[in-house]
Amino acid sequence: xxxxxAPQQDACAVRQALLARFESIRHxxxxxxxxxxxxxxxxxxxxxxSPTKWHLAHTTWFFExxxxxxxxxxxxxxxxxxxxxxxxxxxxxxxxxxxxxxxLLSRPTVDVVGAYRDHVGAAVAxxxxxxxxxxxxxxxxxxELGLHHEQQHQELIxxxxxxxxxxxxxxxSYQAPHPQIAAPAAKQGWIDYAGxxxxxxxxxxxxxxxxxxxxxxxxxxxxxLATRPVTCGEYLDFIEAGGYRQAEYxxxxxxxxxxxxxxxxxxxxxxxxxxxxxxxxxxxxxxxxAEPVCHISYFEADAYAKWAGHRLPTEVEWEFAAEGxxxxxxxxxxxxxxxxxxxxxxxxxxxxxxxxxxxxxxWEWTASPYTAYPRFRPAAGAIGEYNGKFMCSQMVLRGGAAxxxxxxxxxxxxxxxxxxxxxxxxxLRLAEDG
Numbered sequence: 001x002x003x004x005x006a007p008q009q010d011a012c013a014v015r016q017a018l019l020a021r022f023e024s025i026r027h028x029x030x031x032x033x034x035x036x037x038x039x040x041x042x043x044x045x046x047x048x049x050s051p052t053k054w055h056l057a058h059t060t061w062f063f064e065x066x067x068x069x070x071x072x073x074x075x076x077x078x079x080x081x082x083x084x085x086x087x088x089x090x091x092x093x094x095x096x097x098x099x100x101x102x103x104l105l106s107r108p109t110v111d112v113v114g115a116y117r118d119h120v121g122a123a124v125a126x127x128x129x130x131x132x133x134x135x136x137x138x139x140x141x142x143x144e145l146g147l148h149h150e151q152q153h154q155e156l157i158x159x160x161x162x163x164x165x166x167x168x169x170x171x172x173s174y175q176a177p178h179p180q181i182a183a184p185a186a187k188q189g190w191i192d193y194a195g196x197x198x199x200x201x202x203x204x205x206x207x208x209x210x211x212x213x214x215x216x217x218x219x220x221x222x223x224x225l226a227t228r229p230v231t232c233g234e235y236l237d238f239i240e241a242g243g244y245r246q247a248e249y250x251x252x253x254x255x256x257x258x259x260x261x262x263x264x265x266x267x268x269x270x271x272x273x274x275x276x277x278x279x280x281x282x283x284x285x286x287x288x289x290a291e292p293v294c295h296i297s298y299f300e301a302d303a304y305a306k307w308a309g310h311r312l313p314t315e316v317e318w319e320f321a322a323e324g325x326x327x328x329x330x331x332x333x334x335x336x337x338x339x340x341x342x343x344x345x346x347x348x349x350x351x352x353x354x355x356x357x358x359x360x361x362x363w364e365w366t367a368s369p370y371t372a373y374p375r376f377r378p379a380a381g382a383i384g385e386y387n388g389k390f391m392c393s394q395m396v397l398r399g400g401a402a403x404x405x406x407x408x409x410x411x412x413x414x415x416x417x418x419x420x421x422x423x424x425x426x427x428l429r430l431a432e433d434g
Contacts, residue, residue, distance in 0.1 A: 011133070018143060019128045022306065025147050025154075026121055028369025028405065029056060029057065030114075032157045035174060036042035045167050048423065049160035054102045055087065056157075057113045059150040060120045065093055065156035066383065067146065068120065071139045072127050076404040078119045079108075086129045089389075092382035094420060117319075142383070144207050147312055151405040151414050157339060158281065163423045166268055166288075173283035174337075181341040189227040189353035192320060192434055195220035201373055202320045202412040207309040211387040216374050219315045224270065225313055225321050227367040228356045229364060229429045233289025236276065238304050239265055249306045254299025257420050259384070267295040268423040279282050281337045290341035292362045292427045298419035301428035302320025303366040313431035315396045317370040322398070322411040329360025333406035339427070362427030363397040370416035394418055401425035420423040 033041060033052050041052035050058075061082060068075040085105065085177060087096035097105070124143070158174075167174050196219070202208035203215030244264050246293070247255050257263065265271070268279040269287070276287035296304075304312050311323075330340045339361040371391050379389035397415040400408070403425055417424050 015128055015136070018140070018328075019125060021147060022124060022128065023121075025150050025405075026215050028115070029154055029157070030117070033156060034109075034350070036161065040161065040164070041110050042106060043164045044100075044162045045160070046423075047100040048421070049163050050099075050102050050156065051105070052157055052161055053106070053108075053110050053113045055153045055160070057082065057086045057108070057116060058088055059146075059153050060113075060117045062149055063124050063143075063146050064120045064207065065090075066142050067139055068123050070136050071131065072123065072354040075123050077129075080109075082111070082116065090382040090385050092385065095122050101115065138197055145383070145386075148207060148209070148408065151408045153407050154332065155401070155403045158172065158332070159423055159425065162268075163281075164273060165228055165281075168347075171279060171284055176258070177282045177285070177339070177385040178336055180285065180288055181290065182254040183341060185230055185231045185233065186342050186356060188430075189352055190224045190432075191227060191321070191355060193222065195222045198316070198320050199306060200412070202410065208410060208412060209387055209414070210242065210332070210379060211370075211372075211376070211391075211414050212410070214373060214375050220316060220320060223292075223313070224432050224434050225317065225319050225355065226310075226430040227353050229249070229292040229339075229362055229427045231289060231310075231341075232278075232287050232293045233290050234288065234308075235266070235293040235304060236287070237308050241307070243303060243307050246307075249303040251299055251302060251419075253419070254297070254303060257299055263300070266293060266300065270401050286343055291404060292339040292342075292357065293377070294339050294362050294424050294425055294427050296365075296426060296428070297422045298365045298417075298426075300422075301426070302367075304428065307428060307429055310430040310432045312365055312428060315398060317431060318366055318398045318429075319411055320362065321355060325358050325411070327359050327409050328358060328401045329400070329413065330411075331360045331400060331406040332403050337403050359409055361400050361402055362399075362425055363404075364399045364403045364429045365426055366396045366398055368396045370396050370414070397426055399426070 024303035033056065044051050064078070065083065069077070084095055087093050128143065148168060161174060165174060189383055197217055198220055199213035201219055207244050243249060244258055250258060255263055270279065272279045277284050278287050297330040302312060342357050372388065377390070394416040397417060398413070400413070417426070
């Protein structure tokens, strides 16, 4: 007689591990709102941001819509109206409340959203533990997707509330101040890559978003990559040299944005009494020249690279250079929520240069438009709208930031934003032809 005990125990352990992650990630989202008042959580400061309570409700809607309503026939819907209020952009999931008007939703209240999260969270936990194996095999990938989706919204919660607070004349702090690192920035070096025929994209069995696949071959000419991101001090040189007043460094659409929006420095920079300040989630602090520059658009990153006599790396170059580097750095779990100044490393004389801060601190703009990889096929149904429908008029960023949840990143991870976006925690790393 065959002993099926071990496979059953393994399957149970897998479910319990996923349940623990589900509960941990859901708790992490709620912890981000602990320091916020109900009023804080209801504000939408521009069409691209969303109120905190909307993020908390939408991530809950995702589990309710794609897991419980589809697979759990005993599930009791919390409120039918929420299907309309908290759908983001899934056309196949039905009509939705207009995105620019999310800040008009004084109801449901923060307390009701909390009750919604509790209701759905308890139902998903029961489902993970009790779903029949054939049903679970279909649902498990969607539960995993929902967890990574929620982690993306954890980053958005921090991005969006920072923008909200920056428009308040009181300049409120999201959290207590952290000590700044006063050391100078590490000296920028360069690393040479021979190029050739390489492979990029996700090819393993562990989780990845569909836009990271399929793994495929790409050709690289020889190139060089800077050992660290561009710092605030270096970007300040660009400002003081008149970079925002010289059209020759800017793409046409970028120059139009500079003039129309009156850009003179990165978002959240302020100048007064001869001193530059930066608004952070810990309040206003003096500009630290050693920190990676943050909150710049693709247009600004590209203009700086041209002014500096270099260029932005392509996403193929970035991923090829990052492959094999441990995915570790200044992520959200450190609670700093701001780029670190990376102090000069202590190394032996003559030691080879190495890449620093590839992961964490700031997302790095690349020169690559966000398009599909060869042989990419979106999933069927509403889930297929997750990434594929946005593969137009956006640029790719790599590496994560100080507000990205730890454990959420991979070298193959592709973030994307419109080239004018500045509220993301985005900076740049320079590259040049080899």
